[in-house]
Amino acid sequence: MTTRVLLLGGTGEARRLAGRLADDPAYEVISSLAGRVAEPALPAGRTRIGGFGGPDGLADWLARERIDAVVDATHPFAAVMTGSAVAAAARTGLPLVVLRRPGWTRDDGDDWRRVPSLEAAAANLPGERVFLTTGRKNLGAFAGDGRRWFLVRSVDPPEPPFPPRMETVLARGPFTVEEELALMRGRSVDVLVTKDSGSAMTAAKLTAARALGIPVVMVDRPPLPAGAAVVTSVDGALGWLAHAG
Numbered sequence: 001m002t003t004r005v006l007l008l009g010g011t012g013e014a015r016r017l018a019g020r021l022a023d024d025p026a027y028e029v030i031s032s033l034a035g036r037v038a039e040p041a042l043p044a045g046r047t048r049i050g051g052f053g054g055p056d057g058l059a060d061w062l063a064r065e066r067i068d069a070v071v072d073a074t075h076p077f078a079a080v081m082t083g084s085a086v087a088a089a090a091r092t093g094l095p096l097v098v099l100r101r102p103g104w105t106r107d108d109g110d111d112w113r114r115v116p117s118l119e120a121a122a123a124n125l126p127g128e129r130v131f132l133t134t135g136r137k138n139l140g141a142f143a144g145d146g147r148r149w150f151l152v153r154s155v156d157p158p159e160p161p162f163p164p165r166m167e168t169v170l171a172r173g174p175f176t177v178e179e180e181l182a183l184m185r186g187r188s189v190d191v192l193v194t195k196d197s198g199s200a201m202t203a204a205k206l207t208a209a210r211a212l213g214i215p216v217v218m219v220d221r222p223p224l225p226a227g228a229a230v231v232t233s234v235d236g237a238l239g240w241l242a243h244a245g
């Protein structure tokens with residue numbers, strides 16, 4: 001008997017977990033992507049793309065596909081999807097685990113200012129030339145700021161609303177510390193805004209900000225739904241699945 005797993009993805013951890021499950025005959029894995037990125041890095045195994053239609057649509061899909069277990073390995077800020085997955089799993093009685101990597105931790109020499117939201121970040125910017133790495137759809141909070149200059153980096157072009165004085169760099173990580181230093185120095189960036197994604201793939205900007213003495217406005221993660229089972233690594237998710245299947 002194979003265990004059919006829905007793996008909600010869009011992260012490096014999800015791709016790594018999909019690879020491990022696809023190699024294991026005990027599992028059939030279906031990865032799910034939202035379809036936000038034009039040319040996504042596809043995981044091993046079967047992939048489906050697009051929303052499910054909220055918790056009800058997901059619950060129907062889980063039953064139709066005879067899924068045995070759900071792993072939510074979405075990004076720590078994909079809170080709507082996680083809430084929907086937890087609700088659908090509860091409704092269908094399926095086991096679910098959230099794979100959530102730990103957040104970043106401050107190092108000696110870091111000047112981090114933690115804020116609860118993008119709006120709070122926009123209201124507390126300790127600089128004039130702002131490097132925004134918060135995602136192409138999260139620029140609305142800064143759109144009313146016509147005074148500061150913004151550098152926005154994203155995989156696909158940013159979506160309006162966005163600030164009037166803005167330069168866009170289209171790039172997909174990971175980035176090296178040297179690349180981040182060159183970008184920040186070259187644009188005379190004096191403040192970095194980031195969400196606390198915790199990803200090693202995108203941590204070089206924090207090292208560069210520390211080296212340049214630049215403050216970092218760190219947007220805290222949204223809370224996880226109460227009672228959700230959580231693991232922090234791909235191995236942790238595999239261990240959980242071995243017992244859930």
Ligand SMILES: NC(=O)c1ccc[n+]([C@@H]2O[C@H](COP(=O)([O-])OP(=O)(O)OC[C@H]3O[C@@H](n4cnc5c(N)ncnc54)[C@H](OP(=O)(O)O)[C@@H]3O)[C@@H](O)[C@H]2O)c1
Pocket residue numbers: 008009010011032033034036049050051052053054055057058073074075077078079080081082084134135195
């Ligand atoms: N938020 C970030 O900063 C960030 C960064 C890197 C990667 N990502 C990835 O990008 C995707 C979208 O993130 P988001 O923050 O826009 O999500 P979100 O706001 O939590 O989700 C909004 C809606 O998008 C659909 N959706 C999201 N993730 C999905 C998935 N993996 N498979 C199928 N449908 C999905 C769902 O639609 P229905 O209600 O119709 O099911 C969900 O209700 C996620 O897969 C996430 O892992 C997000």
